[in-house]
Amino acid sequence: MKYVTEYRDAELVQSTLREIGRVVTRPWVIMEICGGQTHSIVRHGLDQLLPPEIELVHGPGCPVCVTPLELIDKALNIAARPNVIFASYGDMLRVPGSGRDLFAVRADGGDVRVVYSPLDAVKIAQANPDKEVVFFAIGFETTAPANAMSVLQARSLGLTNYSVLVSHVCVPPAMHAILSSPHNRVQGFLAAGHVNAVMGYWQYPAIAARYHVPIVVTGFEPLDVATGILAVVRQLEEGRAAAENAYGRAVTYEGNRPAQQVIEQVFEVRDRQWRGVGPIPASGWGLRPAFAAFDAETRFDVGEIHTQESPVCIAGQILQGLKKPHDCPAFGTECTPESPLGATMVSSEGACAAYYRYGRHLENYELGVMN
Amino acid sequence: MCLGVPGKITDIYEAEGLKMGRVDFGGTQREACLAYVPEAIVGDYTVIHVGFAISLLSEEEANATLDTLREMVNIEEEIGPEK
Numbered sequence A: 001m002k003y004v005t006e007y008r009d010a011e012l013v014q015s016t017l018r019e020i021g022r023v024v025t026r027p028w029v030i031m032e033i034c035g036g037q038t039h040s041i042v043r044h045g046l047d048q049l050l051p052p053e054i055e056l057v058h059g060p061g062c063p064v065c066v067t068p069l070e071l072i073d074k075a076l077n078i079a080a081r082p083n084v085i086f087a088s089y090g091d092m093l094r095v096p097g098s099g100r101d102l103f104a105v106r107a108d109g110g111d112v113r114v115v116y117s118p119l120d121a122v123k124i125a126q127a128n129p130d131k132e133v134v135f136f137a138i139g140f141e142t143t144a145p146a147n148a149m150s151v152l153q154a155r156s157l158g159l160t161n162y163s164v165l166v167s168h169v170c171v172p173p174a175m176h177a178i179l180s181s182p183h184n185r186v187q188g189f190l191a192a193g194h195v196n197a198v199m200g201y202w203q204y205p206a207i208a209a210r211y212h213v214p215i216v217v218t219g220f221e222p223l224d225v226a227t228g229i230l231a232v233v234r235q236l237e238e239g240r241a242a243a244e245n246a247y248g249r250a251v252t253y254e255g256n257r258p259a260q261q262v263i264e265q266v267f268e269v270r271d272r273q274w275r276g277v278g279p280i281p282a283s284g285w286g287l288r289p290a291f292a293a294f295d296a297e298t299r300f301d302v303g304e305i306h307t308q309e310s311p312v313c314i315a316g317q318i319l320q321g322l323k324k325p326h327d328c329p330a331f332g333t334e335c336t337p338e339s340p341l342g343a344t345m346v347s348s349e350g351a352c353a354a355y356y357r358y359g360r361h362l363e364n365y366e367l368g369v370m371n
Numbered sequence B: 001m002c003l004g005v006p007g008k009i010t011d012i013y014e015a016e017g018l019k020m021g022r023v024d025f026g027g028t029q030r031e032a033c034l035a036y037v038p039e040a041i042v043g044d045y046t047v048i049h050v051g052f053a054i055s056l057l058s059e060e061e062a063n064a065t066l067d068t069l070r071e072m073v074n075i076e077e078e079i080g081p082e083k
């Protein structure tokens, strides 16, 4: 497939890895921000093929993982109501709230539907005028243009039975939070290519300069990831800290202007709670007051929510790059994708799920760039 | 949800006031909203996220990246592998 196979060329990946080996002279810690990249790295065994000097730590870029528990509990409450059709991206269904998940709500008779695109949720609202249709609008900058458009579309179609439960988070504030933490180990970033496809990377030179960290916009195929790592390592070895783009085929400096305009029209900056990580100021988006009629949080009074997180789950430390999934005592035993204790075991973008799926809980795992 | 996939636009039309299209992902066809890539034409490659095209892929940039990497391989061959 064009734009895919070329970037899985085992020989090019191998030679890029060898080049990294030639350039590197001392240990470096590099974080891939995006869970999609974590998945690609673990799936293709890239972390194990890298020279031992390079440690990859997995970042917070898994939308399912960082959606706050309180909001999951709100979703569970709303989805259980008889007059509601609750529409969600599929990965959210198994995310544990305080006690249960959306699957359990569905099993108990709740009308919970998986949609591929938020526009499908709008269609459900059109087709069911006597029902309240609530869409769980979660995600990073990648899903924001789609989620925002669904609100505009509902408005232009005159729908009064469509609302969104918004939990949007943004990457740059998370980078600030990680880099300014006293526990920070990250010396360079692979930036999440598709976030940059939307937002561009004009926000990055200032971050790179302020904390003196290289930030390289990176794609998702094995060759993209290897190229991104090479670019970060070159900068680190040369003592440089710049924002670079190693994913030029999909990302421009300015990003997608029409998408940014619609985000700006529908959303405003808010403080956000990140599951496991805590509050980060100005780290996400909520609906602007002009769209309050579409806000599920004001439309449904859910009363007081008492959240309860699993006491053994260390997902928060994993999302900040401080621990790895197999450091968790519950990993692969008490906690599996079938009965997850934390959100990072649910989504394929979650580090725990990626480690579990590709056998990182076993003594012997297969190596190999191609599979 | 963040693992956007590249696909080829095979048809463009309007539905409910939005620019929409059909996109081929190596044999699988899907509908996608093209409102964020107003310049898109049939035959373009695009990255799709949750049913929305968020960026058009640049053939020129794709080739440039691959050329740089292949050059690295060639140099490697000329000077011989490490050690």
Ligand code: SF4
Residues within 6 Å of the ligand: A312, A313, A314, A315, A318, A325, A328, A329, A330, A331, A332, A335, A336, A340, A341, A342, A343, A344, A345, A352
């Ligand atoms: S393995 Fe399960 S319990 Fe442990 S950190 Fe990951 S999600 Fe949490």
